[in-house]
Every structure is written in C-alpha cells, then in structure tokens.
Amino acid sequence: MKTFFLSFPRLNISLTAPDEIGDIQSAFLHSINPDTNLPPRHKYVIEPTPNGLSLLKDGHLMEQFGSSLDLICRLEEDIENTLIRAIGDWVGFHAGAVVIGDTACVIAGNPDTGKTTTTFNLIEMGHIFLSEEVTPVDPETFLVYPYPQVLTLSRTYAEEHLSLYSVQNGELKILGSQMARYHPYAVGLDPVPLKTILIPAYDPSETPGIEKLAAGEVFTELLRYCFPPNRDDEHLFDSVIRICEKSEIFRLRTNSLQSMRQLLKELFNLD
C-alpha cells in the first residue's frame, strides 16, 4: 500500500491505495503534495476485496467498486463535495479555469454547454490549466485557486477532436464506449487573479459569436453556476456581485468544434 498526501485549496487529504493501482496516482498527479507533515482533514483508503475495490473515508466504508475507473470517478466526486464545503466563504463556481497571460479565465455554465471542451481547447491552444468542475474564487482578493482534476469528455467529442487536431498539451485517453479522459501535462499551482469569465453556449443551429455581458444582465445567471454557499445567501450575492463587476464576461456562442477554436482565438487575440 502507498499513501499520497493531496493538497487542494483549504483542504488536505491523505489517500492510501494498493501499489498496483497506477490510475490513482495519475488521476490526482497534480494535487500530490510531497510535504507529508500537513495534517489531513480526511483519510481515504482503497482496499482490494475479492470482488474489486472498496473505498473508505475516515474509517467508514463508502462504497465497493468493480473497476478502478468507477472508484476514481466516485472519489473525485467526493473530494469535490468535500472541497466545496472546505472553501468556506469563497465562491465555488461550477466551472473550469485556465491561465491566460498572467490572469485567470473562468469557464462557467450549465452542464453540456461546453465548459469542459472550452477548457480543453484553451489548454490545447497553449494555456495553462488551473481547475476543472470546481473553481474556487476568493471574492476579497479575486484570486482563482487551482483544482486541477482530470477532464472528462465524451468519447464522441474526443474522436471528433482527434480527427481534426492533434493533442499536444496533455494525454487524451478514450475509455470504454462513452468516456474519454484528458490529463493536461502542465498545471498552474498558484492562485491567479481573475480577469475573464466565459459562458459557453453550444447550439448547432445558432450562428457563432461572442457577446459581451454587463454585470447586471449576467448576475443572476452566474449565481446559478455557484455551488450552495457555506455562509448565508446574502454573502454569496455580495461576493458574486463583486466578481461580476470586477470581471470581463463573455458568452461564447458556438455551433461546432472549429467555431469554438476560432472564437477563442479571436477573443484572446491568438494567432
């Protein structure tokens, strides 16, 4: 058995797993902290069983799994939920984030609108990966904190992408009939000042375009992309108002993979 110490914003955990499960190390690679002196808030243990693997959290059995991939997905979900509680009075956006220049771009939105594919494309266009699924933002300092988890894409999207472009800045693996996972090679490990919020909107019947949004018109929509607050609602409202007023916010209307790449180049003045 091997124990990893994983560091997330305001959250340290330990994870003990059998040596032979290499996927575990790869899934949490960018969060592994060599400093083993940090006291973990939670201790996860993966144990082999006759039927597969069992996952324990703080000594309690959470679930049993037939495959390591199912276990990793469940573990990622539990860490996300734990992180959302651990970030306290920060805002947790359901969003990805990348570093563009020396500022952060947060990609927020409803499920299946293109958050993960936008994050993926920005990484492949040369930007540094910062976070996926949960993006913690401190509303006092406007710093965006890293949560660099593996990106999960649909197999269909991954195959379409591979037919058009090569994958250069990470490893894209197709797993089974539905899923692909993308492990970026490089990640930002430090918090980065927030500058841009992108809200992707994918609709194959729409004309692609970029729409700049004012704080007042996007505020209630952005609230829907926040995880429930750990403090009161009013603190969340005030925090999101400050974030809206501080950021440049754009809706990215795309109708294809190519249009997304084109609009991202246009928006960020890339070659």
Place this chain on the structure above:
Amino acid sequence: MLYKRSNKVKIKKVGNNTALYVRDQKGIHVLNETALFIWETLRDPFTFDELLYMLSDVFDGDTTEMKADLHEILDLFLRYDLVYTEK
C-alpha cells in the same frame, strides 16, 4: 388599495442595475427599467391607477401594454414579498 414597499427588502447595486433581496425568500431580483421606476416610485404608497398614471407620464407606449406590464411587475413584487398591499 395601496401598494407599499416591504421593509424587509435589501437593495443592492449590480453594475448599473439594481437588485432587490428579501432574506426569507432565498432569491435576488435584478430590476429592469420599468420595475426600477415602479420600485423607486413606491417610496410612498400608491394605488395601481396612480402608478399607471406616473408610468405613462414617464414612458412612451401603448397604455394597454403598460397596464399589463404594471400588473405583471406588481404581481412579481407581491409574490416575492418586495411589496405588500394595504386597504
């Protein structure tokens, strides 16, 4: 029947817009131009007809549509406890 502002409402500025928030309602409402005018007018209590008169004095447009808009906005204000009525 007079429409009166609830004293539970908190007002927040969001960029150039105004949002209203009532603690018990777990929601926040960004006002459009017409709703903001009505909200600001309701510093003092007014009847529907008085509000309609002031609205038509400030905004151009069809009176029937304006009446419908005013109904809709006051219904929303009532539903979210932003205003209450008093006979």
